[in-house]
Amino acid sequence: MNVVIVESAAKAKTIxxxxxxxxxxIASYGHVRDLPAKDGSVQPDHDFEMxxxxxxxxxxxxxxxxxxxxxxxxxxxxxxxxREGEAxxxxxxxxxxxKKALKKDIEIERVAFNAxxxxxxxxxxxxxxQIDEPLVDAYLxxxxxxxxVGFTLSPVLWRKLPxxxxxGRVQSVALRLVCDREAxxxxxxxxxxxxxxxxxxxxxxxxxxxxLVAIDGTTLKKLDIKDEASxxxxxxxxxxxxxxxxxxxxxxxxxxxxxxxxxxTLQMDASRKLGFSAKQTMQIAQRLYEGVDIGGETVxxxxxxxxxxxxxxxxxxxxxxxxxxAEFGKNxxxxxxxxxxxxxxxxxxxxxxxxxxxxxxxxxxxxYLEKDQxxxxxxxxxxxxxxxxxxxxxxxxxxxxxxxxxDGKTYGLRANGSVLMFDGxxxxxxxxxxxxxxxxxxxxxxxxxxxxxxxxxxxxVGDRLKDKEVNADQHFTQPPxxxxxxxxxxxxxxxxxGRPSTYASTMAVLxxxxxxxxxxxxxxxxxxGRLVIAFLESFFKKYVEYDFTADLEEKLDLISNDExxxxxxxxxxxxxxxxxxxxxxxxxxxxxxxxxxEMLGPHVFPDKGDGSDPRLCPKCGSGRLSLKxxxxxxxxxxxxxxxxxxxxxxxTQSADGDANALDGxxxxxxxxxxxxxxxxxxxxxxxxxxxxxxxxxxxRSSIPKGIDAATLDFEKAMQLLSLPREVGQHPTExxxxxxxxxxxxxxxxxxxxxxxxxxxxxxxxxxxxxGLNRAVTLIAEKRAGGGKxxxxxxxxxxxxxxxxxxxxxxxxxxxxxxxxxxxxHNKVNATVPRGKDPASLMMDEAVALIAERIAxxxxxxxxxxxxxxxxAAKAPKAAKPAKAAAAEKPAKAGTAxxxxxxxxxxxxxxxxxxxxxxxxxxRAKA
Numbered sequence: 001m002n003v004v005i006v007e008s009a010a011k012a013k014t015i016x017x018x019x020x021x022x023x024x025x026i027a028s029y030g031h032v033r034d035l036p037a038k039d040g041s042v043q044p045d046h047d048f049e050m051x052x053x054x055x056x057x058x059x060x061x062x063x064x065x066x067x068x069x070x071x072x073x074x075x076x077x078x079x080x081x082x083r084e085g086e087a088x089x090x091x092x093x094x095x096x097x098x099k100k101a102l103k104k105d106i107e108i109e110r111v112a113f114n115a116x117x118x119x120x121x122x123x124x125x126x127x128x129x130q131i132d133e134p135l136v137d138a139y140l141x142x143x144x145x146x147x148x149v150g151f152t153l154s155p156v157l158w159r160k161l162p163x164x165x166x167x168g169r170v171q172s173v174a175l176r177l178v179c180d181r182e183a184x185x186x187x188x189x190x191x192x193x194x195x196x197x198x199x200x201x202x203x204x205x206x207x208x209x210x211x212l213v214a215i216d217g218t219t220l221k222k223l224d225i226k227d228e229a230s231x232x233x234x235x236x237x238x239x240x241x242x243x244x245x246x247x248x249x250x251x252x253x254x255x256x257x258x259x260x261x262x263x264x265t266l267q268m269d270a271s272r273k274l275g276f277s278a279k280q281t282m283q284i285a286q287r288l289y290e291g292v293d294i295g296g297e298t299v300x301x302x303x304x305x306x307x308x309x310x311x312x313x314x315x316x317x318x319x320x321x322x323x324x325x326a327e328f329g330k331n332x333x334x335x336x337x338x339x340x341x342x343x344x345x346x347x348x349x350x351x352x353x354x355x356x357x358x359x360x361x362x363x364x365x366x367x368y369l370e371k372d373q374x375x376x377x378x379x380x381x382x383x384x385x386x387x388x389x390x391x392x393x394x395x396x397x398x399x400x401x402x403x404x405x406x407d408g409k410t411y412g413l414r415a416n417g418s419v420l421m422f423d424g425x426x427x428x429x430x431x432x433x434x435x436x437x438x439x440x441x442x443x444x445x446x447x448x449x450x451x452x453x454x455x456x457x458x459x460x461v462g463d464r465l466k467d468k469e470v471n472a473d474q475h476f477t478q479p480p481x482x483x484x485x486x487x488x489x490x491x492x493x494x495x496x497x498g499r500p501s502t503y504a505s506t507m508a509v510l511x512x513x514x515x516x517x518x519x520x521x522x523x524x525x526x527x528x529g530r531l532v533i534a535f536l537e538s539f540f541k542k543y544v545e546y547d548f549t550a551d552l553e554e555k556l557d558l559i560s561n562d563e564x565x566x567x568x569x570x571x572x573x574x575x576x577x578x579x580x581x582x583x584x585x586x587x588x589x590x591x592x593x594x595x596x597x598e599m600l601g602p603h604v605f606p607d608k609g610d611g612s613d614p615r616l617c618p619k620c621g622s623g624r625l626s627l628k629x630x631x632x633x634x635x636x637x638x639x640x641x642x643x644x645x646x647x648x649x650x651x652t653q654s655a656d657g658d659a660n661a662l663d664g665x666x667x668x669x670x671x672x673x674x675x676x677x678x679x680x681x682x683x684x685x686x687x688x689x690x691x692x693x694x695x696x697x698x699x700r701s702s703i704p705k706g707i708d709a710a711t712l713d714f715e716k717a718m719q720l721l722s723l724p725r726e727v728g729q730h731p732t733e734x735x736x737x738x739x740x741x742x743x744x745x746x747x748x749x750x751x752x753x754x755x756x757x758x759x760x761x762x763x764x765x766x767x768x769x770x771g772l773n774r775a776v777t778l779i780a781e782k783r784a785g786g787g788k789x790x791x792x793x794x795x796x797x798x799x800x801x802x803x804x805x806x807x808x809x810x811x812x813x814x815x816x817x818x819x820x821x822x823x824x825h826n827k828v829n830a831t832v833p834r835g836k837d838p839a840s841l842m843m844d845e846a847v848a849l850i851a852e853r854i855a856x857x858x859x860x861x862x863x864x865x866x867x868x869x870x871x872a873a874k875a876p877k878a879a880k881p882a883k884a885a886a887a888e889k890p891a892k893a894g895t896a897x898x899x900x901x902x903x904x905x906x907x908x909x910x911x912x913x914x915x916x917x918x919x920x921x922x923r924a925k926a
Contacts, residue, residue, distance in 0.1 A: 003072040005065065005092055007079050010290040011116060014298040015078075018118040024072075026065055028079065032058040033091045035147050037843025038806035042144050042151075048570045050144060054095060056801055065092065066101035074107040077131070078124070081112035081350060082306050083560070084501060086132050087139040093131065115356040116291050116300025138560035141569055145169055145552070148574065151844060152581060153540070158848065160584070160592045161535050161629065166848065170498045171509045172536055173549045177491060178516055179525045179533045181483055186603060188479035193223045194231035195473050198413055200243055200401070200465040206457035208465060210401055212238075214412035223477075231472035237405035243413070243465040247400045254391040257425035259310040259339035260352035260384050263500030264493045266305070269383070271486035272432030274375050275521070278485050278504040282306075284376045285353070294368045300356055301365065302380055306501045307350040308493075310339040312384075316351075320358045320388045328427060334390045354384040386429035393422040399459050417456030482522040496550035512836045527651040531635055534599040535592065539584045543577070593627045600627070604637060604651055620645035627651075649680060668714030676717050678709060685709035687717045704741055704764045719768045728772040730779075737775045739767045750779050757782060799838045802846055812846050814838045825850050 004025045006012050012027040019025065033052040035041040043049045054062060069075055075096075077089035089110055096102050109128035113120040146169050153167040196212035212234065213220055225231050261269070266285065270276040276284070285305035291298040312320070317336050324333045339352075355377070362378040369377065401413040420426070483491070489503045498506055510516040515529030525533075536544045543549075552573070558564040584592075597604075597615075605614040605625060617623035623641030628648075639647040665678040667687070674690040679700075689699040701720040703709050724740030727748065735752030739761075746767040750757045759782045761767060800814040805825055812825045814832065821838035822831045823846040830846075830853035832838050 002074040004076045014291040086135045090136045115303045134562035137566040141566035185479040191477045194225040199469040210413040210415040235472040237407040241403045245463040260387045268486035382429040386425040389425035392424035417454045538595045619647035
């Protein structure tokens with residue numbers, strides 16, 4: 001019996017069918033060991049010794065593998081054909097040796113195949129090899145570097161920049177790219193310019209579109225016509241004049257096909273054409289690679305999808321050319337094309353991504369695939385076929401046209417056009433285009449590219465043309481566009497940052513950490529992300545430099561080529577890195593904030609345009625504004641004269657200017673004549689009814705996402721202040737149905753005795769307008785779907801046991817809660833960030849979440865756990881009045897929890913709470 005180890009169960013099932021009864025194929029389910037997320041997993045003082053740990057799930061898998069191997073004649077390690085796959089095989093062998101599961105005479109082979117087809121697998125088994133030790137060394141170096149950077153830099157961030165989550169060797173550089181682009185956009189100064197276009201007609205009445213390019217023999221530059229007056233004068237000079245064709249230039253050009261897909265180019269085009277994220281693309285590609293059921297047979301449809309090679313094996317090229325000849329004819333099949341990658345640090349050991357059998361056309365397999373799978377397979381098939389097709393033949397024409405203006409000047413216009421003489425590969429495929437990116441990179445306008453694609457009527461030198469229209473059009477220069485996932489991947493690849501296998505996870509981490517948000521498919525840095533990058537650029541600049549990161553990738557490639565010892569690389573890195581960490585060890589948070597004030601000045605203290613100091617406090621007129629950090633609420637702007645001046649605002653201004661300009665704006669008066677005002681607090685704009693009277697706080701409501709404070713009217717404000725609102729009595733079960741805004745978004749709740757059933761609704765508008773019938777239907781659907789009410793919860797399911805807390809002991813677990821996964825330690829619970837796979841959560845991330853939760857005042861520890869028993873309970877202290885309205889925190893009006901507290905808390909308890917916002921602000925300042 002031969003035991004074959006692969007990575008996934010789907011792959012194991014397919015390969016088992018191909019190999020027959022003499023083989024047993026077992027899945028490792030990915031990595032079986034990892035570095036524990038705690039201090040000491042990599043020990044620089046002990047020659048970078050690494051301590052590996054087999055998690056609970058993998059322990060069972062390794063027991064099964066060990067039992068099978070003990071009875072086997074041969075062990076075949078057939079994990080994926082890349083660095084990670086090589087590492088998994090190495091880990092499995094290490095664990096089996098530790099378990100003493102390997103017989104002395106057992107044969108051990110490493111095989112790698114690029115496609116899950118019977119032919120590829122049988123061919124690979126005939127060419128076994130040993131584990132590639134240099135490739136494993138490169139993996140060990142990469143893993144150690146990522147661990148050392150994360151575990152050394154992240155705690156520095158937590159101490160010096162509370163509220164920050166983590167830093168990473170690649171993720172921080174990717175974040176810097178996004179932040180640098182945003183800074184470029186903010187610094188961009190828009191220039192006005194004008195263009196003159198003339199619609200001319202031939203003697204036969206055919207239209208010729210032309211553009212002014214020269215005046216009196218001087219070529220016009222883009223910004224030469226700066227204002228309307230100049231443009232109008234030129235237009236008037238050209239109207240009604242005679243236009244003559246001075247010269248015609250025709251040029252035949254060829255447009256060659258694109259190379260087949262690599263990981264990055266697949267992610268880019270899937271983003272452009274299909275709207276897939278990098279992560280989504282890789283998940284779909286993984287399923288196509290591992291195999292789908294085609295008419296009762298499991299078939300791997302594409303080759304391995306983590307590659308930066310662009311070559312295709314000769315046999316596959318031959319099959320592709322056969323398909324082209326059969327489908328399109330011999331004139332579409334010239335010579336066999338060979339491609340070489342231009343990406344920095346590319347590893348060309350693997351083929352490009354292609355169909356395993358190009359004869360399997362998309363239309364033939366579409367009915368067996370899910371919609372997204374079919375779309376991605378179609379994209380891969382077309383790109384592969386097109387890569388071996390003939391070039392497209394294009395004839396480009398440029399006609400130079402002259403006119404004598406009424407002002408005596410000679411004006412030169414140009415009409416561009418092109419004709420597709422032979423479509424070639426364009427018959428099958430054209431690469432997607434990012435908005436304005438390609439034209440901007442070439443220094444062209446979109447109009448230039450449109451001109452090139454326009455057809456011209458037949459023209460000859462000396463032809464006279466008449467003007468039908470002469471237009472002067474106003475334009476403004478545009479800043480560079482924000483990165484999309486596709487363009488960021490492209491830029492990272494150009495710089496040599498990261499590897500194909502890491503791009504998708506890097507994107508996911510940036511979003512999970514709330515460092516970046518995706519808005520209209522563009523990556524927008526959050527203030528938290530900009531703070532982190534400003535901190536790293538101020539104190540660890542070398543480690544977020546593009547060249548440094550790319551050079552490190554190059555060294556890892558040299559290790560994998562057996563040209564460099566991996567521990568030498570680690571020693572060099574660690575020596576300089578620890579010196580940089582040591583330099584800021586004694587730096588105070590105040591010093592850090594002042595450095596960030598300077599670096600982020602244009603972003604957080606924008607120029608007012610009147611020459612005044614943008615950091616001067618608008619409230620007291622003498623204090624200097626500065627970044628402040630709160631462990632609970634992150635960064636905000638506050639006055640340096642605190643506590644005498646309690647001015648605070650959010651980190652950045654709203655798009656409409658200073659948010660504080662809205663502070664105190666009266667939106668209207670209710671039926672009792674009480675004013676409804678728009679206020680601005682430390683946590684953003686909110687609305688308030690009336691003013692504080694003694695210990696009684698006025699009713700407030702935060703303004704939900706999606707509602708612009710600057711355009712909020714009285715009617716909408718009154719609706720928000722009415723929340724939570726009663727929808728009505730349940731017609732059959734009794735009990736009240738209420739709608740409100742909660743921590744987890746808009747909701748409705750049916751309360752019947754001690755049983756409450758919560759249902760999330762789509763938007764704020766639903767909360768404001770939902771009727772009784774719709775509410776009853778949603779509640780019934782929730783119950784039919786098995787949703788438990790608040791008072792019917794069962795014990796939470798354990799998703800992952802992370803082990804003992806590294807510094808405090810006691811188990812740290814990932815649990816499945818009613819509102820999603822969360823981590824827990826010693827009765828402190830912290831929500832797992834949105835989009836983060838709870839199964840992939842590591843100890844360092846869990847510890848950070850728990851620490852942040854404690855710092856935010858959550859959990860048992862925040863309530864002041866006593867170190868020793870108290871002799872007697874002290875009488876409660878008298879409540880202190882709140883210092884000033886600006887120190888008060890806007891209440892989260894509308895939440896279900898707020899409604900319950902309001903109904904149950906006595907007035908005295910409310911009074912005692914009134915002083916806490918001022919105390920919290922004082923602590924945040926300290």
